[in-house]
Amino acid sequence: MPEFAIRSVCAAILLSAFLSPHSVSAAGPEPYDPWPGLVQDIFDSRPMEDGSNLIALEMPTRAEDAAIVPVTLRLKPTFDARPRVVTITLVIDQNPAPMAAKFKLGADANVSEISTRVRINNYTNVHAVAETSDGKLHVVQTYVKASGGCSAPAAKNAEEAKSRLGQMRYREFAGAQNEEKSGTREAQVMIGHPNNSGLQMDQVSQLYIPALYVDRLQLWQDNSPVLSVEGGISISEDPNIRFTYVSNGAKTFRAEAKDTDGHQFRHEWKVNGSGM
Amino acid sequence: MTSRLAMHAALIMLAMVASARAQQQTLAISEIAPGVFMHQGRIALMSSDNDGAIANIGVVIGEQAVAVIDTGGSVREGRQLLASIRARTDKPIRYVINTHGHPDHMFGNAAFVADGTEFVGHIRLPQALAARGQYYLDAFRRSMGDALIDDVRIVPPTRLVDGELVLDLGGRTLIVKAWPTAHSDSDVTVFDTATKTLFAGDLVFLRHIPVLDGSIQAWLKLLDDLAALPAERVVPGHGPVSDWPQALAGERRYLETLAAGIRKDVIDGKPIAAATKHAAEAERGKWELFDDYNVRNATAAYSQFEWE
Numbered sequence: 001m002p003e004f005a006i007r008s009v010c011a012a013i014l015l016s017a018f019l020s021p022h023s024v025s026a027a028g029p030e031p032y033d034p035w036p037g038l039v040q041d042i043f044d045s046r047p048m049e050d051g052s053n054l055i056a057l058e059m060p061t062r063a064e065d066a067a068i069v070p071v072t073l074r075l076k077p078t079f080d081a082r083p084r085v086v087t088i089t090l091v092i093d094q095n096p097a098p099m100a101a102k103f104k105l106g107a108d109a110n111v112s113e114i115s116t117r118v119r120i121n122n123y124t125n126v127h128a129v130a131e132t133s134d135g136k137l138h139v140v141q142t143y144v145k146a147s148g149g150c151s152a153p154a155a156k157n158a159e160e161a162k163s164r165l166g167q168m169r170y171r172e173f174a175g176a177q178n179e180e181k182s183g184t185r186e187a188q189v190m191i192g193h194p195n196n197s198g199l200q201m202d203q204v205s206q207l208y209i210p211a212l213y214v215d216r217l218q219l220w221q222d223n224s225p226v227l228s229v230e231g232g233i234s235i236s237e238d239p240n241i242r243f244t245y246v247s248n249g250a251k252t253f254r255a256e257a258k259d260t261d262g263h264q265f266r267h268e269w270k271v272n273g274s275g276m
Numbered sequence: 277m278t279s280r281l282a283m284h285a286a287l288i289m290l291a292m293v294a295s296a297r298a299q300q301q302t303l304a305i306s307e308i309a310p311g312v313f314m315h316q317g318r319i320a321l322m323s324s325d326n327d328g329a330i331a332n333i334g335v336v337i338g339e340q341a342v343a344v345i346d347t348g349g350s351v352r353e354g355r356q357l358l359a360s361i362r363a364r365t366d367k368p369i370r371y372v373i374n375t376h377g378h379p380d381h382m383f384g385n386a387a388f389v390a391d392g393t394e395f396v397g398h399i400r401l402p403q404a405l406a407a408r409g410q411y412y413l414d415a416f417r418r419s420m421g422d423a424l425i426d427d428v429r430i431v432p433p434t435r436l437v438d439g440e441l442v443l444d445l446g447g448r449t450l451i452v453k454a455w456p457t458a459h460s461d462s463d464v465t466v467f468d469t470a471t472k473t474l475f476a477g478d479l480v481f482l483r484h485i486p487v488l489d490g491s492i493q494a495w496l497k498l499l500d501d502l503a504a505l506p507a508e509r510v511v512p513g514h515g516p517v518s519d520w521p522q523a524l525a526g527e528r529r530y531l532e533t534l535a536a537g538i539r540k541d542v543i544d545g546k547p548i549a550a551a552t553k554h555a556a557e558a559e560r561g562k563w564e565l566f567d568d569y570n571v572r573n574a575t576a577a578y579s580q581f582e583w584e
Contacts, residue, residue: 060549063572070549097568115547148415153408156576157457158400164583173545188547190582203409203430204402238579240516242547 009132017146034093035125042091042099043137048129051138055088058130059144063120066149068215068236072115073103073128083132088114092234094124096199098247100234110246113186114227119149119197150233151199164192164238167269168255181203188242189219189255197233214239217257221250247271302363303333303348303356309336309471311448313364314511315348315357319484319564322349322380324421329353330383331380332511334475335361338466341370341545345475345511346464347384350420351427354384369393371443373452375477375513376460377404378489381411385431395499396443397433398454398462403430437464455479458495459487459513467505474507474520482515485563486527488573492580496531499524530559534570534577542581551578 039045073088084107090100096213100118105111123145130138173186191214198211211233218228219241227243239257250271257265305313305444313335322328328349334342341360347354361369372388374397375381382405385395398404409430416484417425436452451467459478466475478487479495479502488495503521510520534556541551555574560566 058549064552065575068548068575070547072547072549117548148411151408151411151414153411156489157461157580158403159457159461160580160583161489169583192583200407201410202406204406206410238583240582 012112023229033125033228034098035127038091038093038098038127042089043129046137047156048137048139051140052131053127054082054085054138055128055130055140055143056131057126057140059126059142060170061143063144063146063149066120066146067152068117069120069146069149070117071126072113075112077112077129082094082137085130086133087131087211089131090118091127091129091177092118092120092124093127094122095119095234096121096197097232097234101232102230104225104228104230105205106220106227106245108224108248109221109226111227112184113244115242117240118234119236120144120146120234121150121154121196122147149236150197151201153200160190161194161237165194166263166265167192168257169263170253170255170267172267173273183246183248184230184244185247186242187253188240189217190238190240191217191257192238193259195233195235195237199233212256212259212261213257214257217241219243220254221245221248222252222254224248224250226253281405288496294524302360303329303353305333305357305360308509308511308517311344312468312471312473313337314517315360315518317380317514319514321565321568322416323358324424325420325537326418327353327424328380328383330419330477330514331378332513332515333357334466334511336445336448336450337367338448340367340446342367343371343373343443343445343450343466344369344388345373346375346381346477347357347372349380349383350424351384351429353422354387357384358387371396371435371450373397373443373450373464373466375465375475375479376400376463377408378415378460378478381477381513382431383412383428385418386427386429386569389429391430392463394435394476395431395433396435396437396441396452396464397419398464399436399438401434401462402436404462405430409461420551440556443533455498456494456499457490459493460490463490465502465505467507472506473509474505474510476502476510478513480512480515480523481527482512482518482523483564484514485559485565486530486573487569488576492531492535492573492577493584496528496535499528499531526562530556530563533559535581538574538577539581539584542578542584548575548578 056074063069088103092100127139127141145168169190171188193214195213196209200209213233219226253271254268303315305315307313315333317330317332318326320330333347353522437452443450449469453465455463463479507520510523552571553572
């Protein structure tokens, strides 16, 4: 992942939690479009096809809380033997660290949906680029109106946040899917972590609170990889990944995460028979 | 209209505007109980149009000294408040109490920095301001404008409250009480014992939708203790002066409705986007600024209930 000099980026910090997004007009001319440069930096200028037959990217047009913006990546069902999706890269073009996350889909897990929450720092295009096993790239995009997500202060409740630090939770969701298609499961993993962006400032010291974020999360069912996530500062506090996959009958679900200070978090859970 | 008439009309308009501006040098405050004054903020978002004057402000005058409860959303508003106080008394302003650390309640602090004036607040308020002060200054620059923001200074309290603190204004005491994280992580209330007037800060909202920047579960939990305070009237953080404890009914209903709905959605596994979109829909017609804050409140509540 390319190193972005986060602190040297002049992040135009616009809206706080107390300003309505409605009261802000996107004033002035459209800012410079960073996407061509990002295609170069992140994807080595590889060609990309329109991916709308393959993948859908769902985000609110206007985000109410710029520090917690839900995003869902949904792979469209395939009726023929198409090359499977190997990775999905989520790029938030105007963010100081645009590469928000890179998801690697386990070869045998049949992941069909991934949701998480991100920080949006400015009105921006968001791109999702899926790479298939034949080496082709497929891109979709959407536009989100929000500001200030990367510099928004952490933790409404500092005590609660402290008590959560390092905790990992796993949850399976009961759903119609689980009955219709045997083996399809929807689950969620969350980690208590401030995911400090490095752009939040301490008023007293006038220094930025150092970046400290979960940069890797790996999920297995028994020993078979389901999903792994390379994350950056654009992932919201308390990283939360919700996903749909196909169970191989495994009895355990395992997660390992690491943050930029080298802290490691590990947990294993028993998989329920069906639903919760 | 002849040009002469037009000119007369213009001159009259000019005179009206000029006198209106002259009146704006002081902040309108009204006496709600003997020696207790308040300014009711506009129910609106902070902007250069309103000088950020959207929060309620209190003033209590004792035999020897004056206390100010919150200073408004700009130094301009703070100065106008100071002028209003000086128009009524020349007693020293001994205490400026910030009910919590949100910009609409403390951006006016700089107008009151003076020898002999102590800033009072929750024991967690200095840390809250350290973490968020700069962010607020940057965030509000666009809507408030450079002129208003350039004057603002983040002034933290030096007299800290953990539990209760009694302040004496000369023959008149105020009880400042620190609360657990609820609306924010540094909420205090101020009780004037002489008139049984409760300045509740943003622990109480009327008309203006309650804003959640702390913990919804804890806020709900403390409402009974808040209601038990022996006040006859409350000055909420936003909205009209009201009887106590009846004033809590609306806010309790909103928080309970929001909490119940979101808790159920979390238990049912409803994803965050869907759950927050239609949260507390039954409350829509009952609050101003509903669309500005409700989904944000729901998002905060959702994250909290996920970890419950």
